[in-house]
Amino acid sequence: xxxxxxxxxxxxxxxxxxxxxxxxxxxxxxxxxxxxxxxxxxxxxxxxxxxxxxxxxxxxxxxxxxxxxxxxxxxxxxxxxxxxxxxxxxxxxxxxxxxxxxxxxxxxxxxxxxxxxxxxxxxxxxxxxxxxxxxxxxxxxxxxxxxxxxxxxxxxxxxxxxxxxxxxxxxxxxxxxxxxxxxxxxxxxxxxxxxxxxxxxxxxxxxxxxxxxxxxxxxxxxxxxxxxxxxxxxxxxxxxxxxxxxxxxxxxxxxxxxxxxxxxxxxxxxxxxxxxxxxxxxxxxxxxxxxxxxxxxxxxxxxxxxxxxxxxxxxxxxxxxxxxxxxxxxxxxxxxxxxxxxxxxxxxxxxxxxxxxxxxxxxxxxxxxxxxxxxxxxxxxxxxxxxxxxxxxxxxxxxxxxxxxxxxxxxxxxxxxxxxxxxxxxxxxxxxxxxxxxxxxxxxxxxxx
Amino acid sequence: xxxxxxxxxxxxxxxxxxxxxxxxxxxxxxxxxxxxxxxxxxxxxxxxxxxxxxxxxxxxxxxxxxxxxxxxxxxxxxxxxxxxxxxxxxxxxxxxxxxxxxxxxxxxxxxxxxxxxxxxxxxxxxxxxxxxxxxxxxxxxxxxxxxxxxxxxxxxxxxxxxxxxxxxxxxxxxxxxxxxxxxxxxxxxxxxxxxxxxxxxxxxxxxxxxxxxxxxxxxxxxxxxxxxxxxxxxxxxxxxxxxxxxxxxxxxxxxxxxxxxxxxxxxxxxxxxxxxxxxxxxxxxxxxxxxxxxxxxxxxxxxxxxxxxxxxxxxxxxxxxxxxx
Numbered sequence: 001x002x003x004x005x006x007x008x009x010x011x012x013x014x015x016x017x018x019x020x021x022x023x024x025x026x027x028x029x030x031x032x033x034x035x036x037x038x039x040x041x042x043x044x045x046x047x048x049x050x051x052x053x054x055x056x057x058x059x060x061x062x063x064x065x066x067x068x069x070x071x072x073x074x075x076x077x078x079x080x081x082x083x084x085x086x087x088x089x090x091x092x093x094x095x096x097x098x099x100x101x102x103x104x105x106x107x108x109x110x111x112x113x114x115x116x117x118x119x120x121x122x123x124x125x126x127x128x129x130x131x132x133x134x135x136x137x138x139x140x141x142x143x144x145x146x147x148x149x150x151x152x153x154x155x156x157x158x159x160x161x162x163x164x165x166x167x168x169x170x171x172x173x174x175x176x177x178x179x180x181x182x183x184x185x186x187x188x189x190x191x192x193x194x195x196x197x198x199x200x201x202x203x204x205x206x207x208x209x210x211x212x213x214x215x216x217x218x219x220x221x222x223x224x225x226x227x228x229x230x231x232x233x234x235x236x237x238x239x240x241x242x243x244x245x246x247x248x249x250x251x252x253x254x255x256x257x258x259x260x261x262x263x264x265x266x267x268x269x270x271x272x273x274x275x276x277x278x279x280x281x282x283x284x285x286x287x288x289x290x291x292x293x294x295x296x297x298x299x300x301x302x303x304x305x306x307x308x309x310x311x312x313x314x315x316x317x318x319x320x321x322x323x324x325x326x327x328x329x330x331x332x333x334x335x336x337x338x339x340x341x342x343x344x345x346x347x348x349x350x351x352x353x354x355x356x357x358x359x360x361x362x363x364x365x366x367x368x369x370x371x372x373x374x375x376x377x378x379x380x381x382x383x384x385x386x387x388x389x390x391x392x393x394x395x396x397x398x399x400x401x402x403x404x405x406x407x408x409x410x411x412x413x414x415x416x417x418x419x420x421x422x423x424x425x426x427x428x429x430x431x432x433x434x435x436x437x438x439x440x441x442x443x444x445x446x447x448x449x
Numbered sequence: 450x451x452x453x454x455x456x457x458x459x460x461x462x463x464x465x466x467x468x469x470x471x472x473x474x475x476x477x478x479x480x481x482x483x484x485x486x487x488x489x490x491x492x493x494x495x496x497x498x499x500x501x502x503x504x505x506x507x508x509x510x511x512x513x514x515x516x517x518x519x520x521x522x523x524x525x526x527x528x529x530x531x532x533x534x535x536x537x538x539x540x541x542x543x544x545x546x547x548x549x550x551x552x553x554x555x556x557x558x559x560x561x562x563x564x565x566x567x568x569x570x571x572x573x574x575x576x577x578x579x580x581x582x583x584x585x586x587x588x589x590x591x592x593x594x595x596x597x598x599x600x601x602x603x604x605x606x607x608x609x610x611x612x613x614x615x616x617x618x619x620x621x622x623x624x625x626x627x628x629x630x631x632x633x634x635x636x637x638x639x640x641x642x643x644x645x646x647x648x649x650x651x652x653x654x655x656x657x658x659x660x661x662x663x664x665x666x667x668x669x670x671x672x673x674x675x676x677x678x679x680x681x682x683x684x685x686x687x688x689x690x691x692x693x694x695x696x697x698x699x700x701x702x703x704x705x706x707x708x709x710x711x712x713x714x715x716x717x718x719x720x721x722x723x724x725x726x727x728x729x730x731x732x733x734x735x736x737x738x739x740x741x742x743x744x745x746x747x748x749x750x751x752x753x754x755x756x757x758x759x760x761x762x763x764x765x766x767x768x769x770x771x772x773x774x
Contacts, residue, residue: 268467268468268750271749271750271757272471272753273709273712273745273753276730276746277746279734280475283734283739284476284479286737288479288484291487374605381607382608382715385716386719386735388734397607401609401613405613408616408617408621409621422606422610425607429604429605430605433601433604433605
């Protein structure tokens with residue numbers, strides 16, 4: 001097993017989240033908003049969708065070297081599971097569920113003669129003898145099989161869930177008695193597992209989302225892109241939070257020259273257009289990487305380094321907004337009676353900061369983290385388009401859109417790469433936005449009406 | 450007032466100096482001019498001589514901060530920092546790495562940028578405020594619920610999809626406007642309609658949501674209740690009281706980005722090949738022309754600082770409670 005930098009940070013992040021969850025699990029002021037989230041149908045549904053994305057992202061974050069031999073490229077667990085998709089490439093473009101290539105070529109027939117036409121795909125629909133007649137019925141049949149198996153699988157999930165409930169409550173828990181949000185969660189899980197299984201089942205016979213210019217499966221590309229989006233959305237906040245929290249609290253609490261310096265710092269950073277600052281930094285990183293080629297042995301490691309740098313840069317450009325909010329809130333908090341009382345009782349300043357100020361800023365931090373997530377995922381696409389995003393070899397939705405942009409001008413057009421990226425990106429960002437709304441409603445004291 | 454403006458002007462100076470130092474550190478200290486030369490000339494077969502030539506051609510052959518070989522005041526002036534960074538304060542942008550005059554380029558390219566950004570801002574503002582007011586008017590009903598859901602859905606689509614989709618449907622399939630390009634004078638309108646429309650459309654989701662929260666905050670206030678108690682109809686209260694008071698945050702939010710409109714929109718301009726500052730910047734980034742990127746960073750921060758100043762002034766003009774002191 002090989003741990004890349006971003007992998008390590010992701011697992012660190014999960015550790016932090018777990019620790020926070022453990023620390024908070026019996027705190028009343030956190031419990032109430034959490035219950036509010038759990039009671040909201042939209043919140044629970046979007047959370048389930050997000051968790052599925054996270055699950056795929058985590059599968060893709062465990063890297064190892066498959067063999068000791070020469071073929072020493074790093075692969076992840078996801079690559080291992082999706083092996084057929086990687087190996088079964090085509091020659092060039094092919095449409096979703098196609099059995100033939102998208103462009104005409106010279107085909108050599110069995111008897112040695114040549115013909116001008118659409119050649120058969122190596123992988124997609126290769127089990128068919130006469131795709132012109134059999135293709136549609138076969139897709140429908142396979143889809144039905146897949147769906148039936150998926151439904152059976154998710155039904156098994158549901159049964160085991162009900163079984164656990166039954167054991168816990170020691171009485172037959174009927175589905176009708178469960179709270180509305182639990183039903184929503186189960187329903188969403190049911191839909192995702194069934195559909196997901198159907199897709200996976202179909203993808204072992206066809207290219208579900210077609211293939212791209214070099215014949216790579218688009219379904220595989222979109223799935224791989226999930227990790228990039230998640231890493232950017234979460235690791236950036238991991239880098240941004242310490243900066244924003246420390247500077248914001250210090251500026252608000254101590255005021256004076258410290259406040260002046262910190263304000264100067266974030267106004268300066270803020271006044272530089274963020275895209276340009278990112279561009280400048282990424283150009284510098286590029287220069288650094290090309291001049292220190294010997295430090296980055298494999299392609300994946302180099303791409304990973306660039307991804308990490310991008311998170312770092314986005315974090316450095318993004319902390320100013322949260323810092324300003326935290327500073328303003330700290331200014332308000334330090335005049336509160338309980339902080340004054342702590343002062344009067346002789347509590348040390350550092351302890352006041354940790355025990356009285358920080359916990360009361362938590363709702364702002366939490367809200368801004370979930371709000372930032374979706375905008376960061378969207379920003380990645382734009383940055384990749386300007387060539388200052390992730391490495392061109394990294395799978396990401398931005399790179400997919402960037403590549404597909406020119407395909408729209410082709411005749412006939414190649415629409416599937418773009419659609420696949422659109423569907424998955426929209427799913428992730430929509431779920432994140434809806435979840436952010438729920439979190440904001442639950443944690444923001446102004447919404448408590 | 451004038452005193453205040455002068456004071457703010459001097460406050461802007463350390464800010465810009467900070468920006469300048471930051472870009473200087475990024476561009477010259479993190480990576481030396483040698484690295485840049487090697488990058489520009491290609492990685493592999495670069496001789497020391499060609500690097501020295503490149504540096505001399507572009508004026509990077511001086512020491513960074515202090516020139517011990519020169520005499521008198523030239524110890525300071527004959528350095529990269531003085532030559533490349535201090536000139537920016539006087540808006541002397543110098544020559545790009547490909548040998549063009551950056552100042553002239555900026556003057557020429559800022560008008561197409563403005564021609565695209567200003568209509569987008571104005572139309573976008575009108576559309577957003579109208580829809581937000583409508584949602585507030587129908588608050589509590591299914592229409593508002595549908596509006597909120599639609600807004601979140603629109604927000605969740607990347608702006609790239611709006612551009613690609615709009616270009617494909619309007620320009621390629623329906624053939625209503627040219628796909629991309631630009632022309633001087635009134636013919637430009639033909640090229641600008643689609644980007645403006647797409648710009649407005651892609652901002653509708655977040656814009657309407659933002660203005661809606663502004664209006665909702667205002668709607669709950671006491672004076673609005675009084676207005677309703679007087680017997681004014683809901684539309685009257687909305688337009689006469691809520692809208693007018695909510696205009697203050699709307700206006701100041703717009704004023705701060707006004708100067709930045711000159712910078713143009715990066716992706717919009719490059720997708721529609723409009724020769725503005727946005728596409729200028731993208732070209733510079735893609736060809737790794739550090740001189741242009743540095744000039745644009747400085748220009749952007751100057752415009753931002755101007756925007757902050759204008760915001761402060763506009764506050765005093767529209768809100769009599771705020772006094773500058």
